[in-house]
Amino acid sequence: MSGDQLHTLSIHAARKLLHSRELSAHELTEACLERVDQVELRLRALLTVCADSALAQADEADRELATGDAAPLTGIPFIAKDLLCTRGIRTTCGSRILEGFVPPYDATVIERLLRQHAIMLAKANMDEFAMGSSTEHSAYFPTHNPWNLDCVPGGSSGGSAAALAADEALFSLGSDTGGSIRQPAGFCGVVGLKPTYGRVSRYGLVAFASSLDQVGPFAKDVEDCALVMNAISGQCPHDSTSAPVAVPDFATFLTGDVRGLKIGVPREYFIEGMQPEVRRSVEEAIALLERMGASVHRDVSLPSTKYALAAYYIIAPSEASANLARYDGVKYGFARRLATTEESVNATRGEGFGQEVKRRIMLGTYALSSGYYDAYYLKAQKVRHLISEEFKRAFAEYDVLAMPTSPTVAFELGAKTNDPMQMYLSDVFTLPVNIAGIPALSLPCGFAGGLPVGLQLMADRFREDLLLKVGHAYEQATEWHLQRPSL
């Protein structure tokens, strides 16, 4: 492979070359950094590029590779969403209120990757505190979709998705609270997985909504996704919500065989108002899986789906209002100092937070306040129970559920920023998954007007194996994952 194509390698292809010493980690890292130089001005996917530390890590990785005993992700460059704490490296969460913040510790997922000598190239742009669906709410600048620079990459992990689609690294990390991995994965034509709640440690993931947040991988194909999941999954003593469930070798499920698997297609995800080409691409994908031997069932109904949006926009902002109370200019971050502490805290938060964050903090504060708690927060928690039970019943019948990731492909920058509700509606297909805590995968299944269409698969708790099996089988029977934007 020529030196100027190295950045387009997948993890599994790069690994072979690194372990056979045909390629060095240093060369691979240099290639990715050159790619960053080439595209970043147009893409704006990154907030911090760690060139020096990345090259130092690459040299360490090369020493490991020379021993012949290196871990699977040794020497593989990746990009981390700026919501993840990285020791000694600026972490902003896309906000001005953490503009100069340098964490004194690594998030567990970062620590696990660095321990394997993977190489952290950069921190990715995002909607402020993960609140948004387009990355337009970053306090710094918007990111552009590599398939059409006038369009959004999705959000809130838009930087991570765009950077990977543009081959700035070999994988990236995002977080998903209401769709923030899957929706940008769909919009950018890459694989994105939201693991089961509790599958991956949240230690060091700056909290947005603690009962919904999960860290997950963006990858160029399903095999790469499995390799990253192997590295980051597993119980963590610092995260009491991380589950004591064994981590299988996710790569063993990539058999290509879907015969006998039952795929449910819930009618509530094929509504009016969906873009016709999105519907067509997703229907074709499901038809292909049927030809490959899976049985497809369309008499599936999840009636609580339409209540998921309201439940989510009560639960998530309520939890966010508590989680963001810590940004007060006392221990870290931006501080506006006035005569008294109370005035200082008000001013710090007033100046340091963007509009969307303030809107959600206020929504959450209201929903939790005296007189409204029962009508809003408590009600939403009961609806969560209904949604979870509905999925449980569905998974007793079907192995996976299939539907689009979003009702439309990526929209233009500025198209939805004037109307918060419009922005919220772009997450209707992804939200229910977070509420129920189940895992879900988005993978490319076509294009509409040059923009990628995402197929979403959902499975029961801790059944990422089924998502990877079905996803990989579909992917290998198509060529969507081999397409690259022309940047």
Added chain:
Amino acid sequence: MSLSNEEVRHIAWLARLGVTDAEVERFREDLSVILEHFRALEELDTNSVPAAAHASLLHNVLRDDVQAASLPSDEVLANAPDSEDSLFRVPPILE
């Protein structure tokens, strides 16, 4: 579901969020529209439904009460806007 400016200012005070007059008016409109959408939940009969605080099956996860290393205080204070010895310094709380 319409909020008043006074209610919006009260919520902002609860959240210790400094807001300008223009922001109060904009949030009043935004929140009223969003809250209107929540009324859909009233359609559901949830009288005999338990509340689910999270989607995890775990309860009361404990560890042994054993001392372990914490972050060194100089690293913790390194990000502080203002500190003195091992303390974070803030403006007066009481006037």
